[in-house]
Amino acid sequence: MKKIVKLEGLCCANCAAKIEEEVKKLNGVESASLSFMTQRLTMEVLEEKVDEIMEAARKTAYKIEPEAEFKVLR
Amino acid sequence: MTKKQKIMGIRLVISAVFFALAMAAEGKVFWYWILFILSYLAAGYDIPLRAVRNIKNGQFFDENFLMSVATFGAIGIGALEEAVGVMLFYQIGELFNDYAVNRSRKSITDLMDINPEYANLLRDGAEEKVDPYEVEVEDIIVVKPGEKVPLDGVVVKGSSSLDTKALTGESMPVEIKENDPVISGSINLSGVLEVRVTRLFDDSTVAKILELVENASSRKARAENFITRFARVYTPVVVVLAIMLGVIPPLITGDWGTWIYRACSFLVVSCPCALVISVPLSFFGGLGAASGQGILLKGSNYLEAMANLDTVVFDKTGTLTTGKFQVTSVEPVEGTKEELLELAAYGEFHSNHPIAHSVKEAYGKALDPSMVGATEEIAGFGVKTSVFTQNKERELYIGNARLMERQGIAVSAADSMAGTTLFIADKNTYLGSVTISDTIREDVPKALKGLRAAGVKKLVMLTGDKPEVGKLVGEKLGLDEVHGGLLPGDKVGKVEELLTKKHKDAALAFVGDGINDAPVLARADVGIAMGQIGSDAAVEAADVVIMTDELTKLVDTILIARKTVGIVKQNIIFAIGVKVLILILSAAGIATMWAAVFGDVGVSVIAILNAVRALRYQNRNEKTH
Numbered sequence: 001m002k003k004i005v006k007l008e009g010l011c012c013a014n015c016a017a018k019i020e021e022e023v024k025k026l027n028g029v030e031s032a033s034l035s036f037m038t039q040r041l042t043m044e045v046l047e048e049k050v051d052e053i054m055e056a057a058r059k060t061a062y063k064i065e066p067e068a069e070f071k072v073l074r
Numbered sequence: 075m076t077k078k079q080k081i082m083g084i085r086l087v088i089s090a091v092f093f094a095l096a097m098a099a100e101g102k103v104f105w106y107w108i109l110f111i112l113s114y115l116a117a118g119y120d121i122p123l124r125a126v127r128n129i130k131n132g133q134f135f136d137e138n139f140l141m142s143v144a145t146f147g148a149i150g151i152g153a154l155e156e157a158v159g160v161m162l163f164y165q166i167g168e169l170f171n172d173y174a175v176n177r178s179r180k181s182i183t184d185l186m187d188i189n190p191e192y193a194n195l196l197r198d199g200a201e202e203k204v205d206p207y208e209v210e211v212e213d214i215i216v217v218k219p220g221e222k223v224p225l226d227g228v229v230v231k232g233s234s235s236l237d238t239k240a241l242t243g244e245s246m247p248v249e250i251k252e253n254d255p256v257i258s259g260s261i262n263l264s265g266v267l268e269v270r271v272t273r274l275f276d277d278s279t280v281a282k283i284l285e286l287v288e289n290a291s292s293r294k295a296r297a298e299n300f301i302t303r304f305a306r307v308y309t310p311v312v313v314v315l316a317i318m319l320g321v322i323p324p325l326i327t328g329d330w331g332t333w334i335y336r337a338c339s340f341l342v343v344s345c346p347c348a349l350v351i352s353v354p355l356s357f358f359g360g361l362g363a364a365s366g367q368g369i370l371l372k373g374s375n376y377l378e379a380m381a382n383l384d385t386v387v388f389d390k391t392g393t394l395t396t397g398k399f400q401v402t403s404v405e406p407v408e409g410t411k412e413e414l415l416e417l418a419a420y421g422e423f424h425s426n427h428p429i430a431h432s433v434k435e436a437y438g439k440a441l442d443p444s445m446v447g448a449t450e451e452i453a454g455f456g457v458k459t460s461v462f463t464q465n466k467e468r469e470l471y472i473g474n475a476r477l478m479e480r481q482g483i484a485v486s487a488a489d490s491m492a493g494t495t496l497f498i499a500d501k502n503t504y505l506g507s508v509t510i511s512d513t514i515r516e517d518v519p520k521a522l523k524g525l526r527a528a529g530v531k532k533l534v535m536l537t538g539d540k541p542e543v544g545k546l547v548g549e550k551l552g553l554d555e556v557h558g559g560l561l562p563g564d565k566v567g568k569v570e571e572l573l574t575k576k577h578k579d580a581a582l583a584f585v586g587d588g589i590n591d592a593p594v595l596a597r598a599d600v601g602i603a604m605g606q607i608g609s610d611a612a613v614e615a616a617d618v619v620i621m622t623d624e625l626t627k628l629v630d631t632i633l634i635a636r637k638t639v640g641i642v643k644q645n646i647i648f649a650i651g652v653k654v655l656i657l658i659l660s661a662a663g664i665a666t667m668w669a670a671v672f673g674d675v676g677v678s679v680i681a682i683l684n685a686v687r688a689l690r691y692q693n694r695n696e697k698t699h
Contacts, residue, residue: 011172013350014137017302033292036351037179037358042292063131 001050005041007034007061007068015065022060028053040073075173082169089117089162097155110154114145118161122146135309137345144341147320148667151331153338156667160342167675171351174682178355178689182362188240188259188280190224196268206258206275217256217267226258226278227269234265241283242621243368243693259283282613286370290361293373294354297642301353304650305346312657316340319661332663339660339670343653348678352645352685359688360638367693368621369631376617379600380635384580385572386530386628389565389594390537390544392587393604393625394551395512399428401436402493402513406506407486413464414506418498420461421470424449429494432510455480456496471499478504493543512543514550517626522551524629528636534572536565536594565594573599583618585628591615602628630693638688645681652677 010016016036023032023041028049034041041061045053058070075083092113099106118141125138141164148157193206194216201216206224209215214230217223223236233251238244238260247263250256256269259280275281320337324330357374364371371377391397406414419437422430423446434441447460456473471481475497478485483499485507493511497504522533534555537544544558557568569584576582584591584598587605592615595601603616605623613619620627656673659665 011175012137013354014305014347017305017350018133021302033294035292035294035358036354037175038288040288040292042289064128064133066127066131 001045001047002074003043003045003050003054004073005057006071006073007039007041007065008071010036010039010065010068012065019061019064022064023057026053026056026060076176079169079173082165085116086162086166086169089113092116093158093162096158107154110158114158114161117158117165121161135313137347140313140341140344144338147334147338147341151334153335153667160667160671163671163675167678170679171347171682174686175351175355178359178362178686181689182358185240185362185366188222189284190222190258190280193224194218209271209275211271211274213271215269215271217262217269219262219264219266221262223256223258223260223262223269225271225275226273227256227271229254229256229267230270231268232265234267235263237261237263241279241368243366244622283370286372286613286619287365290371290373293375295357295374295378297378297646298353298357298374301349301646305350308346309344312340312344316344335667336660336663339665339667340657342667342670343656343660343673345674348649348681349646351678352649352681353642355682356638356641356645356685356688359686360634362689363634363691364631367627367630367634367691369627370619370621372617376600377635377638379581380583380618380631381639382580383530383583383632384576385532385534385582386525387534387536387569387572387582387584387598389586389591390535390539390547391512393585394514394518394535395547396515397512399432399493399510400513401432401508402511403509404506407504414498415508416463417461417468417470417505418472418496418508420446420463421457421459421472421498423459425457429496429510433496433508452477468500472496514547515625517624518551521625521628524626525632528629528632532576536560536568538562562590562593566597569594569597634691637691641684641688645684649677649681
């Protein structure tokens with residue numbers, strides 16, 4: 001299923017690239033793309049693991065860019 | 075400016091003041107270094123703190139860490155002035171980047187400011203402000219002047235003009251009246267409208283467009299991926315070089331100060347920020363410039379493809395031709411074309427056939443029913459009508475060539491290949507012929523010329539129509555290849571064949587109306603749907619959606635794409651070039667740490683100013699009102 005998260009306050013393009021890279025590696029994430037300009041993280045994830053994945057993605061984003069707020073849009 | 079940016083601005087001003095004071099005091103008082111430290115702290119006290127926090131989180135080599143080490147190193151060897159300068163300018167650069175990025179985010183949000191906040195739902199005669207999501211199909215909503223149309227629907231009461239600029243890029247307002255469809259996202263300019271809703275908000279045009287635009291940047295261009303990969307390698311390499319530079323030569327020469335200074339310069343240049351920000355910023359600007367023209371692209375990768383277009387394949391009907399049948403030629407034996415058309419229109423007076431409509435439309439004047447007498451339909455041939463017109467009682471035979479043959483009338487015109495020809499005779503006298511055919515769209519020749527000028531090598535047309543008809547249209551337009559008589563499946567095959575023929579690095583685009591073309595749109599490198607504002611099928615199947623039905627927008631898309639890709643290339647070459655040059659000069663001891671500051675902040679600012687250009691595009695065809 002498709003999940004979209006807004007990383008509000010994401011202001012470092014390098015961090016965006018790192019977060020994208022790390023999220024892609026998470027177990028159960030089929031594809032992920034983080035746009036620095038729109039601050040949107042779009043993920044295609046396994047439905048049965050969705051909560052687990054979202055939590056892991058949140059942690060990943062926090063670890064790399066603590067200033068960005070993790071808002072789940074869909 | 076955001077609050078955060080304002081605070082940063084104030085900090086930088088304070089820092090700059092201390093810096094100036096420190097420079098003035100240097101050599102005069104012994105405590106001048108305190109002023110430098112104050113300047114440093116005002117500009118970047120949080121940088122080392124962040125570096126520590128990020129290291130705790132397992133993030134090494136981020137810019138905070140690099141800047142901290144570089145400045146501490148400089149302080150350590152007594153280069154106070156440089157240390158503070160590096161921090162001050164680094165923060166100025168960061169603030170500028172932040173500001174530029176926010177500005178362009180905002181200008182694109184404004185450009186796509188089509189999201190309606192509410193709908194005025196009419197319930198038992200009273201209006202109620204509700205969320206557009208709550209409105210059901212068949213509900214009646216009221217749209218007042220100045221408001222956005224919140225949902226797609228049909229006008230049931232009132233008339234007005236609508237501004238659709240945000241949707242189509244077209245600045246001319248659209249006049250609407252009862253029974254006309256209205257599209258969500260357009261702005262009501264003059265009258266109050268009552269609209270019967272035809273689609274839920276989720277399915278409405280505005281929701282589809284917003285979704286498309288917001289997801290656009292998730293499909294990244296090759297250049298974007300290249301830059302992130304480059305950054306991952308670049309920083310560690312420069313850091314390792316810096317360590318080597320700061321340790322190995324002094325072990326031999328014993329001159330630690332000089333080499334640590336040079337190593338610190340390396341660290342300052344090691345941040346790839348300029349590139350990492352400017353590349354997505356340029357593409358984002360390009361996508362924004364395109365949407366300002368009513369061209370929606372589903373990703374920056376399509377900008378790259380459009381910049382390098384080699385072959386454009388068109389569908390015929392609805393794309394190159396209008397798909398509406400019109401009178402294209404009138405050939406009277408004697409008298410004027412007008413007179414012949416009048417006779418044809420009267421002759422077809424009682425007919426409801428589409429061709430009869432085209433004839434009446436072409437005549438354009440009101441017809442007097444009292445002039446028309448008995449009408450007889452001759453199935454498979456045409457009609458016979460008695461008409462009193464042009465001061466004469468006539469017995470008109472209007473129909474195909476076989477009708478003339480049946481009546482034994484000799485004709486002087488041939489059946490047209492491109493359309494349907496009606497032959498007209500008065501009893502046994504042949505009067506002339508009227509040809510009705512699909513017409514080429516007005517802006518097509520101009521668009522094709524523009525595509526050629528933009529360097530597109532091959533223009534191809536595919537059609538399900540008869541090969542002869544296709545050939546005729548193709549010759550008229552000067553296309554390179556025409557393939558007629560194709561079934562939808564055959565079109566995919568043809569596109570695949572063309573894909574193998576084009577240049578390896580170039581792209582092939584297919585342009586269609588988006589309704590029956592989904593498989594072909596998907597197969598082409600770039601699938602472009604035209605004039606399908608409000609069609610779900612088009613928005614889903616295509617990679618690029620052109621909201622108006624102007625084919626010239628293809629040329630605009632190419633120009634925007636070229637400009638964007640050009641800016642990206644300039645920035646990549648400029649930034650990497652300057653950084654490498656400064657690294658070499660620093661290692662040799664020719665460049666100072668101030669040069670390194672330019673290599674970081676200066677390059678970043680210049681690259682971003684250049685990137686922002688991508689957002690601006692002046693349409694040369696823009697009509698002046």
